Amino acid sequence: MRIVMVAPAFPQTSETFLFQKAAGLMERGHSVTVVCQRSDAAQWERYRGHPAQEALRGAVRVAAPARPRWLAAMHAPKAALRAMERPQVAARYFRAGLRGWRDLYLDAEILAAKPDIVHFEFGATAAGRMHIGERLGCKVVVSFRGFDLNFAGLDDPHFYDEVWAKADGIHCLGQDLWRRAQRRGCPADKLHALIPPAIDAEFFQRKKERIPETAGTRERPLRLLSVGRLEWKKGYEFALEAVKRVKDAGMALEYRIVGDGSYYEAVAFARHQLGLEQEVELCGAMDREGVREQLEWADIFVHAAVSEGFCNAVLEAQAMETPVVCSDADGLPENVVDGVTGYVTPRRRPREMAERILALAADAELRLAMGRAGRERVAREFRLEDQIRRFEEFYGRVAGR
Amino acid sequence: MIVDIRWPAETFLMRKIEALAGCGYRITVLTADSGRGGPRLRNVRVVRVPGGLRAAGAALLLLLRAAIRDFRQAIRGLREWVGGGTSGLRLAARRWAVAAFRPDVLHFEWTLAAVPCLALIEDGGVPAVVSCRGAHVSIAPHNPRRQQEARALPRIFSLAAKVHCVSEAIADEAVALGMARDKAAVIRPAVDPDRFVPAMGDSQPKRLGILMTGALIWRKAYEFALTAYAEACKRGLDAELTIAGGGGKEETSRLLYAIQDLGLESRVFWKGSQSPERILEMLRESDVFLHSSVSEGISNAVLEAMACGLPVVVTDAGGMREAVRDGIDGFVVPVRDVDAMAEALLKLARDPELRRRMGAAARQRVLEEFTLERQTRQWRGLYEGLVQETAARQGHGS
Numbered sequence: 001m002r003i004v005m006v007a008p009a010f011p012q013t014s015e016t017f018l019f020q021k022a023a024g025l026m027e028r029g030h031s032v033t034v035v036c037q038r039s040d041a042a043q044w045e046r047y048r049g050h051p052a053q054e055a056l057r058g059a060v061r062v063a064a065p066a067r068p069r070w071l072a073a074m075h076a077p078k079a080a081l082r083a084m085e086r087p088q089v090a091a092r093y094f095r096a097g098l099r100g101w102r103d104l105y106l107d108a109e110i111l112a113a114k115p116d117i118v119h120f121e122f123g124a125t126a127a128g129r130m131h132i133g134e135r136l137g138c139k140v141v142v143s144f145r146g147f148d149l150n151f152a153g154l155d156d157p158h159f160y161d162e163v164w165a166k167a168d169g170i171h172c173l174g175q176d177l178w179r180r181a182q183r184r185g186c187p188a189d190k191l192h193a194l195i196p197p198a199i200d201a202e203f204f205q206r207k208k209e210r211i212p213e214t215a216g217t218r219e220r221p222l223r224l225l226s227v228g229r230l231e232w233k234k235g236y237e238f239a240l241e242a243v244k245r246v247k248d249a250g251m252a253l254e255y256r257i258v259g260d261g262s263y264y265e266a267v268a269f270a271r272h273q274l275g276l277e278q279e280v281e282l283c284g285a286m287d288r289e290g291v292r293e294q295l296e297w298a299d300i301f302v303h304a305a306v307s308e309g310f311c312n313a314v315l316e317a318q319a320m321e322t323p324v325v326c327s328d329a330d331g332l333p334e335n336v337v338d339g340v341t342g343y344v345t346p347r348r349r350p351r352e353m354a355e356r357i358l359a360l361a362a363d364a365e366l367r368l369a370m371g372r373a374g375r376e377r378v379a380r381e382f383r384l385e386d387q388i389r390r391f392e393e394f395y396g397r398v399a400g401r
Numbered sequence: 402m403i404v405d406i407r408w409p410a411e412t413f414l415m416r417k418i419e420a421l422a423g424c425g426y427r428i429t430v431l432t433a434d435s436g437r438g439g440p441r442l443r444n445v446r447v448v449r450v451p452g453g454l455r456a457a458g459a460a461l462l463l464l465l466r467a468a469i470r471d472f473r474q475a476i477r478g479l480r481e482w483v484g485g486g487t488s489g490l491r492l493a494a495r496r497w498a499v500a501a502f503r504p505d506v507l508h509f510e511w512t513l514a515a516v517p518c519l520a521l522i523e524d525g526g527v528p529a530v531v532s533c534r535g536a537h538v539s540i541a542p543h544n545p546r547r548q549q550e551a552r553a554l555p556r557i558f559s560l561a562a563k564v565h566c567v568s569e570a571i572a573d574e575a576v577a578l579g580m581a582r583d584k585a586a587v588i589r590p591a592v593d594p595d596r597f598v599p600a601m602g603d604s605q606p607k608r609l610g611i612l613m614t615g616a617l618i619w620r621k622a623y624e625f626a627l628t629a630y631a632e633a634c635k636r637g638l639d640a641e642l643t644i645a646g647g648g649g650k651e652e653t654s655r656l657l658y659a660i661q662d663l664g665l666e667s668r669v670f671w672k673g674s675q676s677p678e679r680i681l682e683m684l685r686e687s688d689v690f691l692h693s694s695v696s697e698g699i700s701n702a703v704l705e706a707m708a709c710g711l712p713v714v715v716t717d718a719g720g721m722r723e724a725v726r727d728g729i730d731g732f733v734v735p736v737r738d739v740d741a742m743a744e745a746l747l748k749l750a751r752d753p754e755l756r757r758r759m760g761a762a763a764r765q766r767v768l769e770e771f772t773l774e775r776q777t778r779q780w781r782g783l784y785e786g787l788v789q790e791t792a793a794r795q796g797h798g799s
Contacts, residue, residue, distance in 0.1 A: 271543075
């Protein structure tokens with residue numbers, strides 16, 4: 001099958017799943033093209049040594065820019081050349097008038113790849129481009145991963161109307177997002193697939209075996225960890241409040257926050273205001289290896305998000321046998337099994353979160369058991385090979401319609 | 402001379418400038434904003450020192466004027482330019498402006514605006530006032546990535562002739578950051594009680610209206626307010642919440658998402674940014690004012706609401722406690738304490754008499770302590786005191 005994946009930027013370390021998916025599909029013999037707006041040399045560096053790096057580099061096409069206008073004018077001839085590879089298809093665009101010319105300019109790279117399936121990896125980027133199916137004579141799949149349903153186009157009730165009407169298949173990361181899609185107008189009988197993300201469980205594997213250790217004393221403080229961009233969605237202010245309550249309960253602790261972002265100052269201020277400067281370390285962003293080491297270190301993984309598609313960081317924590325205390329935002333209850341691989345608490349409620357952290361902190365055996373259960377579940381249900389196979393099967397269903 | 406503010410300036414600064422100009426002060430405003438916007442006011446001169454290439458042109462004009470009046474300062478500025486490149490030019494342009502217009506007092510309305518001008522404060526021969534209004538002393542010093550600015554604070558405080566603090570709480574924070582207590586001059590914000598007047602009489606009975614105003618920025622913590630409001634609704638609150646304030650993309654989606662996620666679409670109304678006139682109308686149509694900041698100097702928005710006779714629920718951030726007396730003008734709840742905030746809203750919602758009493762007390766409080774007139778008197782006291790001190794010192798010198 002010829003598959004085109006459409007994403008704003010590729011590759012992105014925060015979106016490793018796209019890289020893995022493209023590599024996996026290629027490995028299984030499909031022709032994959034990734035069409036994006038940006039492809040950063042520095043980002044490629046981080047995938048150096050990955051077996052699929054070379055092949056993928058060749059499969060990436062950077063689409064012509066929509067803005068600024070003068071730049072668009074410079075790219076127009078190149079786009080025109082690409083479009084002329086399929087004159088009959090281009091003619092369909094011309095018939096749509098001026099708007100069609102513009103669309104053709106933007107779609108030129110997709111058109112030239114002669115796809116059977118075009119997959120918009122983020123719902124928000126699909127809005128306004130649903131003509132692609134008819135004009136290229138291919139099937140269109142749209143993914144919803146969280147923010148595209150929670151924020152994108154909230155002020156416009158018809159933002160996704162065209163997507164619901166014309167997409168051939170909808171992919172959501174989980175049950176919760178599928179429900180949200182329906183609330184925003186997606187018909188319940190739309191062909192869809194719920195395919196959760198997958199992680200590299202080989203890489204995220206403990207090197208040192210966990211031992212049941214008493215934690216929370218001055219000699220051996222409780223080790224808490226969060227990984228994720230410093231954005232309001234991640235709810236760090238609530239996590240810090242919960243940690244403050246844990247500290248006030250007399251627990252000696254260290255809390256490391258790995259990640260960076262536009263709410264750095266807000267997080268740093270909350271840390272100060274809650275009197276946690278001694279306990280909380282803002283570590284900044286880390287690469288995969290760094291995250292793995294932190295997970296090796298931590299006793300409990302804390303995640304207080306108010307909005308979260310599914311969350312790979314939480315999956316990685318479980319793969320590393322780290323019990324998780326997280327909020328119930330969006331896909332998290334499907335990610336963590338409450339009471340088995342960790343605890344799920346109501347979002348924006350630091351008190352409940354603190355209670356669960358304390359319960360886990362007091363019981364080293366429980367931490368161990370939940371950690372193991374997490375590893376087992378991730379290794380069983382969130383395997384990369386399974387994910388690729390499920391996408392393959394979904395594409396087959398969409399194409400066969 | 403007021404150094405490095407936007408022009409036209411924020412509403413509260415405009416009010417201060419108008420009031421002082423009205424008393425016969427001649428004010429020079431030094432601004433980096435280019436263009437011609439802003440009102441023309443009697444006794445107010447606006448000098449533009451834009452950044453980038455245009456800076457050189459504006460600076461050279463200032464240099465000429467400075468050279469006529471004070472050759473030594475002109476040369477000193479030239480040396481700074483040659484030695485310091487762009488940032489040197491920034492400093493030199495301000496030095497020349499001081500030499501050219503010879504103000505009696507320099508005022509840095511934003512604490513960290515004084516950082517590039519430290520040398521000028523030190524040897525410009527003009528006493529400088531530096532304002533501490535909130536974030537620059539409450540938030541920036543706790544950001545590990547802004548330690549360079551934080552390290553400049555003690556020096557700013559020691560060079561300034563006076564440090565203006567908008568509240569006692571902010572003065573305490575400045576002291577913790579290295580300010581000598583006797584440098585502090587606490588002048589709280591103020592409103593015009595003749596403009597912000599309570600609505601007369603009772604309108605038709607309607608659903609209770611809660612109002613929040615203020616820019617959508619993280620330290621205003623709207624998400625906490627919405628969580629508290631949702632909690633109060635769960636406990637039986639029957640009221641609408643109106644929010645007036647604009648902001649960036651992130652905070653806007655944060656607000657919209659929280660409204661939707663908490664299931665409040667049918668009773669929370671976000672109006673975006675509104676004109677001061679419209680804000681006044683909204684205040685007069687509301688019953689309770691809510692303010693949820695995690696960090697604040699003293700909020701002008703809250704003072705405006707109090708002047709309009711609204712009972713207020715505010716968080717105990719910065720100097721808010723100096724404006725609102727807990728249990729008298731409204732309720733002061735701990736920051737980030739969603740349950741306490743919900744409880745306070747419920748108390749006010751259930752008791753019209755309490756609302757009336759607290760609203761009246763709030764209005765009275767503003768009339769006694771937070772009028773523009775009183776504030777202008779305090780400013781004059783501060784500035785004229787400094788001028789006398791300087792004159793006395795020069796008298797001794799000669």
